[in-house]
Amino acid sequence: MTSRDNTTSLRSWSENLRSEPYRSYLYSYPHKTAYRELEPKAQLSELWRNEPAETLFLYMHIPFCGARCGFCNLFTLPDKRTGVHQQYVDALERQAREWAPIVGDKPFARFAIGGGTPTLLEPYLLERLFTIAEGIMGLDAQQASISVETSPETVTEERLRILHEHRVDRVSMGIQSFIEEEAAAIYRPQKPLEVERALALLKREPFPILNLDLIYGLPGQSVQSWLYSLDRALAYEPEEIFIYPLYTREQTIVKPEQIRRSGEDVRMACYLAARDRLRGAGYQQHSMRRFSKQSANAAKQLLPYGCQEDGMVGLGCGARSYTRELHYASRYAVDRQATASIIADYVAAKGHDTADYGYMLNLEEQQRRFILKAILHSEGLELSSYKERFGSEALTDYSELHRLLDSGLALQSVDLFQLTEEGLAYSDAIGDWFISPAVRERMEGFVFV
Template identity: 70%
Template sequence: MSHTAYPNYRDIIQSPEALRSWKDNLTLEPYRSYLYSYPHKTSYRALETKLPLSDLWSQELANTFFLYMHIPFCGARCGFCNLFTLPDKRANVHAEYVDALERQAAQWAPFIQKKPVARFAIGGGTPTLLEPLQLDRLFHIAQHVIGMDPVQASISVETSPETVTDERLAILKSRQVDRVSMGIQSFIESEAEAIYRPQKPQEVERALEQLKLHHFPILNLDLIYGLPGQTLDSWIYSLDRALSYEPEEIFIYPLYTREHTIVKPEQIRQSGEDQRVRFYSAARERMLASGYTQYSMRRFAKAEAGSGKSLLPYGCQEEGMIGLGCGARSYTRSVHYSSRYSVGRSATASIIADYVAAADYTHADYGIVLSRDDQQRRFILKALLHTEGLALSSYVDRFTSSPLIDYPELYLLVHTDLAAVEHEVLRLTEEGLMYSDAIGDWFISPDIRARMESCVLS
């Protein structure tokens, strides 16, 4: 049986006071951590022995793969960013990097070409910072080195306002990209400046007008609430400006500060951390009234949004993530691996330089071997933090046991009205969705939490 983090959960449930106290402690700081994957990347370490990728991928059970390419370059590091990215606009540096990525893809191809690619995403950093020739090469690598079929795969690319040009968008269109995602964060210049983002509102509007002219099937826009100096009125203003372009998707993110980010925790406190629940609730109400459907705490989309392609299936709980490029993570069922992770400029530059200079990309030497406990927790979280919820039978099919037996502390969510079990599906309530980040943080295993807390970033 899995390790149970809350052996006294029965005592808590039987005491109304203890139950209220547990919920208050959980929801007091709802934005402590953004857990977009599990286990968190700060739990990765140097592996005891190098693992041959041929062995890892020959044992992978996923029927289709998700191909991801990471471009770790951007024009400037935003104040909230702790991603693996380096401010560097030099075209020759970008070209050398794409050369390395193509070498890596060629060495990985024999291990991963046996199953089709259902999803392909290019992220960063800012992929469209690349010159058009190098940007187009990424699609060539995906199609002709890895074997991705653009007719059967959903293709997504991240961009930023200042890198949106007709030439780059024409490349994305010709390569059958069906989703373009652009981070805006705020339409108000002073709020952008507060997070060290060199962005003018008129530049954002210009980029949006160009994007709309190219008629991509899905346009996604990212916004952030809880910015220093932001008010509820200014937050709703930015949201309304985004809605005026009728994007198929909108992601809303609370502002986080992490180790090595430029924006510091005290700046968030000065902006009124306790107001962010109000910001979330107001935005949710606005988007639902505008015809959007909520799919997670962050994602709102038009119900009819889609590429029109006949796509291969790929589920959110699947593994089979192929990460090409420095900073990309790869997921097999039992091993997650990547290059080393850093946020500091000099360390990031050094890691990228080692990647570009490497001759052999055929072994995993940095990552984590998932215990059965963490495989189960990952499976639960990947479903529970989305509105479709966790189908209890899917867990039984995968692990031949019940999630509510393996993790009876999940009943705490039910008894505090943060979740409910209906038709054999454990699903977060409306209130539970609002506290998704707190719930994700709460469900981290003790072993993973210890690794995260002992991580030292450079």
Template identity: 80%
Template structure:
């Protein structure tokens, strides 16, 4: 494990900085920090927090509405998300009934701010029957008050669930971003991560998607798969590019607690090629006219919605998460249902959600004090190519980020970051190691809770 970010005071000389950067480079894929604080830092809240009080004081000018559909056709070998392989229509119907019940209770609490974003994720939302998928939009618009003319709307899908009737619903509901996980165009590589996916099925889904006028098609790919080579990885990237997606996400393979794929599966091929694959794909995408926004996200310069959208801050506060497994973010509190990966535990949590009559308190989450709010603001900005604006931080917190986080000097002295026009940005090398940098910046308090989390 590389040195804590809080040890910077004793590591100011050149040799210490060199040692720090070498330790960072030696373990670039230690952890993927999807959000901060991480969901494994959440704990039971005592006392429970009434949502009426929580949302009344939320300072975000606009909100983000998210719905989580925790069902999928099969659990992939890399997945540690809150999702359950379950294709039963009656289970889906009961779940959507519960989501609507929750929405009716939450709507009066969050109706004082407009929704600038709406996303449906999972799981696989398009696993739902068309009439249930359509009903999610009714809940968003008729109950939650979403204006589809002013909000960016995104939906996740998978190749086997892309059908003409489902795409018709998305088109009619003004969806402007469809995201599909492909991971690999090579059947053997998909099989190695326990993903029952045929290349012809992927091609069929892509052909259907490209006929539709969605402003943004996003495709997800994963590198570092068992048996994958740098050449086979670039083949998948090139196949994805041939469909002209407006956005591509490149994810390194992670093996984590309770994922089916284990570290030894990566080592079987004799070496870890993830960094080599990253650089090869990054360079190809840049040559192809894509702009890099983070270690993972690349987009075409002209990607975007034709709508006149309401503004929404990149810090993702004001996140209203409906559904079991959805996280909600206010400035002072992040909360959700309990988290599990094990099938039995996940099914039990979903069953409790479906059976519940009231959803008007937060009972599981993380309270952010000012120090953690500052750290979240820093992390959300610095891990993206747009960088951290010093004035934005000072406007929010009234202090200088360089004084609050002197360890940032380590990034500058090691060449992982630069300061330009009052903004701290990661260099190309820093972006490549941004997962390790994000893990390094976790506070000791959050790390202790993460390490103490017991998977069910």
């Protein structure tokens, strides 16, 4: 290929990537739609025996919420029945008792409860989750970062008291929009006064980190209305803000045509406006989504944890577990009936000693994961860390990374490869582009039940 051909090819690739900035949100790699039934099943005792990670991440998934939002394709079921929740927590405890001897020889540096909406649980069931983590799994709340997701309507003094008692240092609340009509457009039954009530309570009984989630690109939303919601969030001085572009996917309630009917796609304009507003307010950008500022509250002396090194223990139906070579979980669904069926199977299960659904990562997939977990964050990829882990050079193993450099989307210093400011804005397109052919084939072949 001639130099002119190379230039033309790079220009074509660059224009194509920039023309579709919102291809896919790659929050994990390999994506959950690449998981399949494992044959043979993996014995967990064997799988975890030689896991090299020095510290682990403990995650509990509570797959219940008050209502499914129009953008949501998570594994969650709208169900407020306390009896159903109790049966589920009983099953989660049984799983924890079975898993504790298998994974309990290494400390947990991180603990998170997500969903769904964990604080939808009655206070006594929320308390039980911490009893399971501390009393069965051996979590030391003095040296672990602890994060809990919540929603405005479930924030109460009693639930916050429980979180404080168990040394939770990060509470994350999804708001999405402070404008009632915009929330209604994504089928979110949320009143601005309810949001303000919850925020007032959270600020009255503060946690070291309050994180607020907002979504831009909602049907009917303008850059001005988006900045109104962002400014309302900033008024509460959260230590962390996540801004998410709206995605419509198979099985989500909101469909692509609803966004198109609402006018032009304002997502990039919203992102750029929010990025500048947050930086001006003293927030540091860590990724396309995450912005933070230093907490004024005293922090714990945390154990180290490297997300690139895996080591995640996922308890509960819908939770994923990561070892270096295998990522596994329960089956994935969005449809109400299918989700309810998978949860029922989990509650009725006699044991959880094998992994039967997941993705086995070969060397290439481990390398791609290592690169993606680094470059999609502003801190970037330490090239020496890659070489230490894999014994080779990242830019030699994956020469296509030079395209990011040549197109101005990344830069390289002596030991650091990181996205430029523009590159961060196109993180989703870059993440999608770097998916391996094998993983993409599995993702495209996934069939929702």
